[in-house]
Amino acid sequence: MRILLSLCRLLALTLVVNVEVYASEVSDVFTAKAVKLSPYQQRDFQDEIFYFVLPDRFYNGDKSNDLGAAANDTKRALSRGGFDKTNKGMYHGGDLAGLTEKLPYLDNMGITAIWLTPVLRNQAVQNGSSGYHGYWIVDFSEIDPHLGTNAALKNLIDKAHKRNIKVFFDIITNHTADVIKYKECHSSDGLTWLLEGKNCPFKSLAQLAQGDTYIPFIPKGSENLKTPAWLNSVDVYHNQGDSNWVGESAIRGDFAGLDDVDTNSEQVVKGMIDIYKAIIDEFKPDGFRIDTVKHVNMAFWQSFSPALIAHAKTQGIDNFFMYGEVYSFEPKLLSPFTVEGKLQSVLDFALQGALQQTLVEQKGTDVLAKLFAQDYLYQTSHHDIENTNANQLVNFTGNHDMGRFAYALKESQHNYSESEQIQRNLLAHALLYFSRGVPVIYYGDEQGFVGDGGDQASRQDMMPSKVVSYNDDDLLATDKSTAVDNFDMSHVFYQTFAKYAQLYQQYPALRFGQQTTLYSQDKPGVFAIQRVYSWQGKTQKLVIVFNTAKQAKNLDMITDKSAIKLLYKSTLSTAVDNVDSNIDSNVDDNSIIEPLSFVIYNLK
Ligand SMILES: [Ca+2]
Ligand SMILES: [Ca+2]
Ligand SMILES: [Ca+2]
Ligand SMILES: [Ca+2]
Incomplete structure (x- = not known):
């Protein structure tokens, strides 16, 4: 109860009036029409909800390109082959045409931006596996023939833009294929x-x-x-x-044989800038995700980032946005790439780590509070790029390298039941959507994919798979396996992410609000944040309360003070077993935070 009183006191400081909770208003959230997004050309990066996808593993829209370059195409001979649907390290046939076909599936989930793994032409086979992931580029001017053609990519972008969905490319400046x-x-x-x-x-x-x-x-x-x-x-x-x-080798060494480009040389800096200027000119993408950023010297980024942002503006892409992959879990290691390196943002590996600690390992919610307390490290303003801040960080729960959050939950020493894995997964995603930063859904997470680990083991097929080690996985919240098609729009994760997307777009403070921690504790339980955003003379103040404990938490300030209005209360999608729901039945229902759930309140 001390928790609740502390929270009340904090809230009492900020506000005032007497607002009642109307059940009908709560249900309005569910029935509200989809919020109309600003047109993609004008839309802010912080408005986006990303879907990160490996096109090869998504959907095969063109079987004629499965082998890559044509047999008689001598110029592209090394971009032919590597196709084996039974082998998780080889091409599986998915392509840009398939992704284009599935745009409605993404649109319906509230996805507003797609991040594709690299699509430029690769060396198809290298050291016994294939370039299905796209990170082994040999030709920086054209699309890999397994994935389609330059025209197929333009068509994808055109169709996505018609749906008001942005497209971001994954780019590499650190290395080429191993030649x-x-x-x-x-x-x-x-x-x-x-x-x-x-x-x-x-x-x-x-x-x-x-x-x-x-x-x-x-x-x-x-x-x-x-x-x-x-x-x-x-x-x-x-x-x-x-x-x-480590040390010098982190910047200057080959990434397992991949030819490490001399990014210290002025010729290379100019050459890489020219490569990606040409990509912007030809395809007009909405931005880039940049690979292996910490393996390139800082001075390179200081030149590269402002040059491309300025160039994109000349092509009419005013909100061109780039975020980097810095594989580090400390804000003090991540933030220099924005503050010094002039990248607009980075993937928030530190948040991923904090989600894992709190929701997989059951550490206290103070882990989250300590992370967000370092947000000031990202605050800066540059003359040649837009200001950067922690609200632009890119939030994710897992990825194609480290593996899925569902896998971490499955492997946890706490032996979570399936229903508890489901609930923890949904709560982790709620933290992605409703904490500061821009959410990314890793493809397949919305279908309950789990996987056997990181890298190849986490790159399952959405189309029917022939990989035995994928197909024996027990997917969450479905009886299906990866041996069949998994574009199920009724899957509870898909449905829940769609609902989160609706809330995210409906309340600007969930996208732009300045975040303050109101309460955390040194064990699983309440984590409460406030997000405040002012625009056009209006101010929106939201309080989001997450409960990472297996016991319900009781926030009695609602019944006592009525200064906050319930906007949304997550429901237990499936019963969480082993939870203690020993709640005082006299307490107003709106002041209860169910186990492993969250509530959003409006603060008047
Ligand atoms: Ca294909
Ligand atoms: Ca090499
Ligand atoms: Ca390097
Ligand atoms: Ca397996």
Whole structure:
């Protein structure tokens, strides 16, 4: 009860009047017409709800491209093949045509922006697996033939824009496909390892200064594989061997053999800017997600980001937006890439970590409070890009590298029942939507996908799969498996995310509101935030109360003070077993936060 009183006191400081709760107003939320979004050209990044998808794993709209480049296409021979629907490391046939066909499915869930894994032309097969994920680019000027053509991508963007959905590309400046080899490590045809462990140990700058260098070479026949042509010179790469992820090697090492571009060189900075200016000119995307940002030197970003934002404006894309992947879980490691690096935003790995700690590991809600208390680190203003702040961070629960949140829940030492996994998953997503930052749904999460871990194990097919290790998964909240089509618009996760999207668009404070923590505790339980937003002479103040405990929590300030109006109360989608619902029956229902649930109040 001390919790509740503290919260009351905090609330009492901020407000006042006597507002009653009308049940009918609560139900209005459910029946409200879809809120009309601003046109995509003018819409703010903070208005978006993202869907992150690997096109190869989504839907096969064109079976004629499953093998990639045509057999007689000698120019693109290395972009042919790698198709095997039974192998999780190979192409599965999904493509841009399939994604275009499924736009209504995304639209109905309230998705307003799509983030595609890289779609530029890849080396199809490399070290025994394939480039189905898109991160092994050889040609930065055209679309991979497995996914379609440049025209197919333009068609996707055109159809998405007609639905007022934005399209963001995943781009890479850190590396290209693995073409360059080292004489000390590889045979002259590049196919055989000379060293134990299939690794070329990193050589530091100090070693290079002593003459201890690798001799890089391009195997015969591969001299002109890359486009643009300047990428075919070994001189534009670091050539220091494989990264061991620490110190100098984090920036200058090869990412498991992928040719690490010398982003310290002015020629490379200009070359990469020109590559992506051309992409903007040709396709007019709404923004970029940038891969492997922390493996590139900060000075590169300081040039790259303002140059592309300015260029996009010349192409009529005024709200062009870029967010980076900095694989770190501390705000003090993430924020320099916005504050110093001039990227507008980064993926909020720190929030992902906090969600895992609170909802998987059952740490206290103070973990969230401590995270958000560091939001000031992102606050800055640059003359050459828009101001950045924590409201623009990109929220996610899991991804194609670390695996799905559902997998973390399944593997938890707490042995959660399926119904509890469902409820924890939905609450994690509520925190994505209703905390500061822009939510991302990882494709398949809305269908209860779980997976066996990260990387390939988390990249299941939405179309019927032939991968045994996918099809034996027990999906959440459905009897289906991944062996069948999973575009089920009645799935409880899909339905719930659609409802979250409606709330998100209906209340501007959920998108733009300045966030303050009202209450947290050092164990699972209440986490209460306030979000305040003023526009056009109006002010909206919302209080969102999350309950991460398996016991209901009772907020008696509603019955006592009536200063807040209930806007939305999450319902237990399925009964959570093992929960203690020992609630005083005299208490007004609107002041109860069910176990693993949340409530949104309007603060007058
Ligand atoms: Ca296909
Ligand atoms: Ca290489
Ligand atoms: Ca690098
Ligand atoms: Ca499995």
